[in-house]
Amino acid sequence: MIHNTKYNLVIGWLYPELMSTYGDRGNIIVLQKRCEWRGIKVEIKLLDLEFKINELKMCDLIFMGGAQDQQQKIVAYDLLKKREALKEMIEDGIPGLYICGAYQFLGKYYREADGKIIKGLNILDLYTENPGPDEPRLIGNIAISPCHPELVSGSHTKGDSDLRQNDNEQALVGFENHGGRTYLGKSVKPLGKVIKGYGNNGDLPAIPDGKSWQAGDETEGAVYKNSFGTYLHGPILPKNPQFTDLLIKIALEKKYNKNIVPNPLDDSLEKCAKKSILQKMKIK
Amino acid sequence: MNLLLILLGKLLSAFSRLLNLGSGSTWPGHIALSINPNFIKQILKHNPKLKIILIAGTNGKTTTAKLIRTILKKNNYRVFQNEGGANLLNGIASSMLLHSNVLCTLNYDYTIFEIDENTLPLILKEIADPNFIILLNLFRDQLDRYGEINTIASKWREALKKLNSATTLILNADDPQITYLGLHLKGATVKYFGINPANGINKAQHASDSTYCPNCGRKLAYDSAYFSHLGNWHCDNCGLKHPQKTFTSSPIYPLFGDYNKYNTNAAVLLAKEIGFSNEKIISSLKDFKPAFGRQEILNVYGKKIQIFLSKNPTSLNESLKTIVRLNAKNLLLVLNDRIPDGRDVSWIWDADTEEYISKFKNILISGDRAFDMALRLKYSSKAQNSNVKSQNYSSKFKIIENLEEAVFDALIATLKDEILYILPTYSAMLDVRKILTGKKIL
Numbered sequence: 001m002i003h004n005t006k007y008n009l010v011i012g013w014l015y016p017e018l019m020s021t022y023g024d025r026g027n028i029i030v031l032q033k034r035c036e037w038r039g040i041k042v043e044i045k046l047l048d049l050e051f052k053i054n055e056l057k058m059c060d061l062i063f064m065g066g067a068q069d070q071q072q073k074i075v076a077y078d079l080l081k082k083r084e085a086l087k088e089m090i091e092d093g094i095p096g097l098y099i100c101g102a103y104q105f106l107g108k109y110y111r112e113a114d115g116k117i118i119k120g121l122n123i124l125d126l127y128t129e130n131p132g133p134d135e136p137r138l139i140g141n142i143a144i145s146p147c148h149p150e151l152v153s154g155s156h157t158k159g160d161s162d163l164r165q166n167d168n169e170q171a172l173v174g175f176e177n178h179g180g181r182t183y184l185g186k187s188v189k190p191l192g193k194v195i196k197g198y199g200n201n202g203d204l205p206a207i208p209d210g211k212s213w214q215a216g217d218e219t220e221g222a223v224y225k226n227s228f229g230t231y232l233h234g235p236i237l238p239k240n241p242q243f244t245d246l247l248i249k250i251a252l253e254k255k256y257n258k259n260i261v262p263n264p265l266d267d268s269l270e271k272c273a274k275k276s277i278l279q280k281m282k283i284k
Numbered sequence: 285m286n287l288l289l290i291l292l293g294k295l296l297s298a299f300s301r302l303l304n305l306g307s308g309s310t311w312p313g314h315i316a317l318s319i320n321p322n323f324i325k326q327i328l329k330h331n332p333k334l335k336i337i338l339i340a341g342t343n344g345k346t347t348t349a350k351l352i353r354t355i356l357k358k359n360n361y362r363v364f365q366n367e368g369g370a371n372l373l374n375g376i377a378s379s380m381l382l383h384s385n386v387l388c389t390l391n392y393d394y395t396i397f398e399i400d401e402n403t404l405p406l407i408l409k410e411i412a413d414p415n416f417i418i419l420l421n422l423f424r425d426q427l428d429r430y431g432e433i434n435t436i437a438s439k440w441r442e443a444l445k446k447l448n449s450a451t452t453l454i455l456n457a458d459d460p461q462i463t464y465l466g467l468h469l470k471g472a473t474v475k476y477f478g479i480n481p482a483n484g485i486n487k488a489q490h491a492s493d494s495t496y497c498p499n500c501g502r503k504l505a506y507d508s509a510y511f512s513h514l515g516n517w518h519c520d521n522c523g524l525k526h527p528q529k530t531f532t533s534s535p536i537y538p539l540f541g542d543y544n545k546y547n548t549n550a551a552v553l554l555a556k557e558i559g560f561s562n563e564k565i566i567s568s569l570k571d572f573k574p575a576f577g578r579q580e581i582l583n584v585y586g587k588k589i590q591i592f593l594s595k596n597p598t599s600l601n602e603s604l605k606t607i608v609r610l611n612a613k614n615l616l617l618v619l620n621d622r623i624p625d626g627r628d629v630s631w632i633w634d635a636d637t638e639e640y641i642s643k644f645k646n647i648l649i650s651g652d653r654a655f656d657m658a659l660r661l662k663y664s665s666k667a668q669n670s671n672v673k674s675q676n677y678s679s680k681f682k683i684i685e686n687l688e689e690a691v692f693d694a695l696i697a698t699l700k701d702e703i704l705y706i707l708p709t710y711s712a713m714l715d716v717r718k719i720l721t722g723k724k725i726l
Contacts, residue, residue: 017495017503021424021432026633026663033663049503068432070501140627175628233630238659269662273655276685280652 008041012059024065026235066100095226103229125185142197174232191221309367313377341420351551358568405443413450447472464498538572577713597634618712647681650690
């Protein structure tokens with residue numbers, strides 16, 4: 001097998017100390033291993049509070065996870081100062097994965113349960129609102145059907161009788177846990193369509209006292225250029241290796257300016273894990 | 285009316301056990317509270333001499349409770365306790381109901397209640413002046429159920445403000461959030477415990493939760509960190525720091541592991557506050573047997589099994605660290621995602637499995653989310669080992685989803701003079717015990 005040994009990648013991990021509450025560092029572990037197994041050298045840059053902008057600019061791939069509210073506020077203060085650099089990279093197509101709180105923060109604003117508005121980075125065309133302290137958090141296993149063409153291999157065969165089977169192998173699975181509901185603007189696309197779960201602004205059953213939250217639009221996450229925002233913890237990448245490899249591929253192609261196909265790896269265990277959770281969710 | 289509730293509850297509970305519907309540890313209390321919401325308050329008012337000990341915290345409640353119960357019982361005090369896991373209001377009401385006589389009298393000197401993190405503020409509304417409250421720690425645990433630890437800490441803070449001088453608070457000095465709870469309290473007396481570990485490290489581990497100052501929100505500095513965010517901490521910004529007068533030296537440590545040093549020091553500090561001498565504490569604890577599933581040793585088919593409940597990143601790290609020190613060779617990991625475990629299994633990625641996984645000879649993985657745990661291990665090979673072969677997990681560990689098969693397979697792989705170490709989540713621990721003890725092999 002030919003390895004991609006001549007390549008190397010710098011992965012920037014934004015606020016590993018503060019924004020790493022829900023096992024999201026698993027995404028970094030998986031990105032690193034899947035590069036190393038292919039002989040791609042990886043450097044993980046830890047971009048903690050008060051990191052230097054030129055460190056961020058050296059990165060070929062950006063990752064940022066979610067955290068507790070108190071910690072997100074500390075991060076917001078620091079990151080707003082570096083907004084221009086991050087925006088430039090995102091506009092330039094530097095790939096990135098932004099989970100939960102990080103995803104919300106890329107948008108225009110976050111309206112807290114008490115109505116207070118927290119300014120976002122305003123890089124992605126989306127906003128998030130918490131419907132109030134009495135509305136439930138959206139918590140549970142989630143499966144989505146991805147919209148990104150490279151995550152839908154064989155999308156050209158739509159209409160085939162095996163489509164259903166294909167759909168499931170392509171499904172992205174994870175665990176969501178968020179109070180905010182996110183609404184997408186016109187210049188971003190959803191990451192996927194909800195198969196089961198809540199997604200961006202989930203449809204909840206009517207609450208007995210008559211006040212029910214508006215029906216969701218069945219979207220999950222957002223894609224803008226090569227930046228991906230999502231509510232999927234789990235963490236998302238271990239059980240969705242096709243997504244991990246897409247991030248690696250985009251990062252390599254962007255850096256080396258040519259078509260690069262990452263060598264295939266043995267994903268039988270990952271497939272079993274995905275199949276097992278889909279079965280638990282009774283998705284056939 | 286409470287008399288009727290007690291009779292009804294006892295009857296229902298007896299039925300429940302007779303029909304094997306479970307031990308009836310929560311729903312008699314549930315019924316009592318729904319008929320009389322003041323049930324707990326009224327029964328306690330009727331028993332003013334009963335001394336009450338409340339224990340809360342993410343890890344160590346059951347072991348600490350058992351240590352205290354053992355000391356009290358060995359010294360001829362009459363003690364009752366809520367059943368393990370029944371640590372919400374209904375479990376506490378049940379426990380009171382089942383231990384009182386028909387005159388609503390509790391013929392006991394002490395009661396010990398393990399309290400769920402979310403229930404502590406509620407129980408303090410019912411029990412306004414407990415004699416002791418032990419607060420052990422706050423770790424990330426079941427974010428889907430409890431929410432984030434800052435939220436829990438602030439709810440605790442509000443609830444503790446109302447305490448009066450009848451209460452002694454026993455707080456973990458090494459946990460910044462817990463220490464902070466004891467500051468500026470007007471009513472209760474506050475005592476601190478901690479540990480003196482042999483090898484503190486200088487940086488908090490990944491599973492750390494509150495490395496930020498609970499007072500001003502800035503990053504804390506650690507002179508030494510013991511595990512997770514526990515250690516000798518201080519804040520350079522606002523000057524908040526680890527309390528100086530801290531109890532760290534029990535005369536006896538009956539269990540392995542740094543985390544059990546915390547449990548022991550908490551229990552022993554309480555015993556000393558009651559007035560027990562070192563000699564009495566040593567003689568009470570020298571034959572101490574661990575609580576079920578917490579380092580509990582079982583013998584099955586002439587083979588030794590030791591169970592280490594591992595339910596969140598910190599407890600999994602500590603279990604692995606402890607059994608590696610014990611030179612463990614055979615490991616069975618069981619990961620479930622039922623309600624008592626937390627539905628979200630992402631926490632396994634916050635545990636540092638990389639550190640320990642190469643030390644074992646046989647690793648078997650089971651449970652509802654066996655494949656998630658298997659992936660965690662697949663991606664746990666050392667970072668510098670970039671050989672493609674390291675992706676070949678099958679030679680390193682085995683996956684058997686069915687727990688019963690897994691347990692017996694692991695037993696077969698364990699040699700006569702070896703120990704099988706089982707690290708389960710909570711519901712998995714109950715299932716493992718049922719498999720091992722329910723077969724009348726014990």
